[in-house]
Amino acid sequence: MAITHPLTAALPSTQEALPDGPVVVADDVTLAFAGVVAVKGVSYEVAPRELFAIVGPNGAGKTSNFNLVSGVYQPTSGSMHVLGHDVTTMKPHEIARTGVARTFQNIELFENLTVVDNLMLGRQQHLHYGAGAAMLRTRRVQQAEVANREVVEAIVDFLDIQSHRDALVGMLPYGVQKRVELGRALAMEPKLLLLDEPVAGMNLEETEDMARFILDIRDELGVTIIMVEHDMGLVMDLADRVLVLDFGEVIANDVPSVVQRDPAVIRAYLGGTDMAELEGTR
Amino acid sequence: MDWEVIFRNAILAGISREAAVYAIAAVGLNVHFGYTGLLNFGQVGFMSISAYGVGISITQYGAPVWLAFIIGLLAAVFLALLLGVPTLRLRADYLAIVTIAASEIIRLTFRSVALTDWSGGSNGINGFADGFYVWNPFDPSVAYGFGSVKVFGNQAYIIIVGWTLAVLVTLLVWLLMRSPWGRVLKSIREDEDAARALGKNAYWYKMQSLILGGVLGGLAGIVLSVGQSTVQPDVYSPPVTFFIWTALILGGVGRIWSPIFGAVAFWMILSLANNVLDQATQAGIVPAAVTAGVRGGSIRFMIVGLGLMLLMAFRPQGVFGDRNEMMLADR
Ligand SMILES: Nc1ncnc2c1ncn2[C@@H]1O[C@H](COP(=O)(O)OP(=O)(O)O)[C@@H](O)[C@H]1O
Numbered sequence A: 001m002a003i004t005h006p007l008t009a010a011l012p013s014t015q016e017a018l019p020d021g022p023v024v025v026a027d028d029v030t031l032a033f034a035g036v037v038a039v040k041g042v043s044y045e046v047a048p049r050e051l052f053a054i055v056g057p058n059g060a061g062k063t064s065n066f067n068l069v070s071g072v073y074q075p076t077s078g079s080m081h082v083l084g085h086d087v088t089t090m091k092p093h094e095i096a097r098t099g100v101a102r103t104f105q106n107i108e109l110f111e112n113l114t115v116v117d118n119l120m121l122g123r124q125q126h127l128h129y130g131a132g133a134a135m136l137r138t139r140r141v142q143q144a145e146v147a148n149r150e151v152v153e154a155i156v157d158f159l160d161i162q163s164h165r166d167a168l169v170g171m172l173p174y175g176v177q178k179r180v181e182l183g184r185a186l187a188m189e190p191k192l193l194l195l196d197e198p199v200a201g202m203n204l205e206e207t208e209d210m211a212r213f214i215l216d217i218r219d220e221l222g223v224t225i226i227m228v229e230h231d232m233g234l235v236m237d238l239a240d241r242v243l244v245l246d247f248g249e250v251i252a253n254d255v256p257s258v259v260q261r262d263p264a265v266i267r268a269y270l271g272g273t274d275m276a277e278l279e280g281t282r
Numbered sequence B: 001m002d003w004e005v006i007f008r009n010a011i012l013a014g015i016s017r018e019a020a021v022y023a024i025a026a027v028g029l030n031v032h033f034g035y036t037g038l039l040n041f042g043q044v045g046f047m048s049i050s051a052y053g054v055g056i057s058i059t060q061y062g063a064p065v066w067l068a069f070i071i072g073l074l075a076a077v078f079l080a081l082l083l084g085v086p087t088l089r090l091r092a093d094y095l096a097i098v099t100i101a102a103s104e105i106i107r108l109t110f111r112s113v114a115l116t117d118w119s120g121g122s123n124g125i126n127g128f129a130d131g132f133y134v135w136n137p138f139d140p141s142v143a144y145g146f147g148s149v150k151v152f153g154n155q156a157y158i159i160i161v162g163w164t165l166a167v168l169v170t171l172l173v174w175l176l177m178r179s180p181w182g183r184v185l186k187s188i189r190e191d192e193d194a195a196r197a198l199g200k201n202a203y204w205y206k207m208q209s210l211i212l213g214g215v216l217g218g219l220a221g222i223v224l225s226v227g228q229s230t231v232q233p234d235v236y237s238p239p240v241t242f243f244i245w246t247a248l249i250l251g252g253v254g255r256i257w258s259p260i261f262g263a264v265a266f267w268m269i270l271s272l273a274n275n276v277l278d279q280a281t282q283a284g285i286v287p288a289a290v291t292a293g294v295r296g297g298s299i300r301f302m303i304v305g306l307g308l309m310l311l312m313a314f315r316p317q318g319v320f321g322d323r324n325e326m327m328l329a330d331r
């Protein structure tokens, strides 16, 4: 599929220069819930245009780390910088506006709205008018709606979901919903994209499609991506760097080829037999 | 049985000022619940605070009618802020609890003995609406209408004003809900966390929705009090909120015309139940003992309640609703 070029044109602000330095800096971040310490003194940096993966067993704190980046949770201690902003105490909608988009582990779409409306909601930050003007349908409003509609159509084409355009999202098959959620995040024209288990529950073909979308987004748009994933084959194939968590702590942070030979990782997570599988998928 | 009387009364009930008032208040509730997912169980509180706002500013401070109306609506804005600030960051049920309590606190405060000089205690406030009837183009002593469906001039005036407002606010909400602003409200109804992740300040949008729907409730209260030429505290008691909910659910939640349809249907059904019972009793079909005294009044509500239960069983989405959407919401 070579229609990535129109997408680049449709989402120009993904191309804008990033602030100097890493896109994400987590500095000694701890997150405690009553009784549970989900994240313990975690530090890492994500470089511009990097495809950064977070792996670890269930309950290791992967989603919690995402929620710290996107502001759903605020660190109990430590600090978090995203795209040059100190987001340690910022709210989710404020962080989103700095150029951070995300998908959720359990799809969170607007089920009773159409695919196009879901994607248009991702564009809202790029509409520069209020409800009053929108009611009166001024020329500027119409132009903005048309322009945003074009961006949405480019994303619909890219994700190959043309035939579902006007369907209510809640009625669509799971695999398509996963794509729509990715599309909604893309519509925000993000500089940082957080993907929480983008291929969970997908068959081989759907997984391959999704992998291609993710690579295209990184390569063509230059969006920095952090991906949480269980599918080790996918992680080892796609990721530039892998952060391995266990019980909320970092046990490895390196390129895939090094991580998969790390004794601590093998012991804590992969296990002897999984290791063989891992070699097989390479 | 005199069917002409039955149907004439049903039509009069369907177009009555009460039906218009319920329609306007239900449009507000539709903004809250139908489009934003806010559970407001105290819509009558918005109605009463605005009605009292008008009554008090005219009788106590001699405000002109137009200014009194503005003050009344501002009172509803104030109430929305008061209720929203502490609850809209919390789960949806907190707003539900706080609104129902607030509507009772407002009623009991206005009817309290300590404030009698100001808000008239249990008698309420009378004789403040004359300034509004100055603009009445109809002759109060003449009955207007078609055939045997007739109302006197003052009634005709308030009915026309009420229904004009009901249609206008319906159109306003229609325009708002098809705008990007309305799209955001609906996204918050569907999934607040996702809306935040898209950069929407869900709290502020919910506040705007609470204010808009509350002001529409206030408008309904003003129409009611002006139409009755009096504000009486016990007119604004909790059942009114639930009748307005009934009207909304009857029409179908989250549909543009359902408040108007539901309000008309609610009042017509109530009138039909009443009149059919009356006539059947007079004709000896129903034993007089069944409908004697207050029982007749209670029975009509039982019939309406039974009808609503049947509606929920066979058409839970209401008359205009979309069954698919109902099913999705359950997942
Ligand atoms: N909101 C919460 N309240 C209490 N405990 C939580 C909450 N969210 C996550 N946890 C706990 O934090 C730990 C890490 O969870 P999570 O980040 O979801 O793991 P992962 O995504 O790696 O499977 C788990 O023990 C989980 O039970």
Ligand SMILES: [Mg+2]
Pocket: A062, A063, A064, A105
């Ligand atoms: Mg998780």
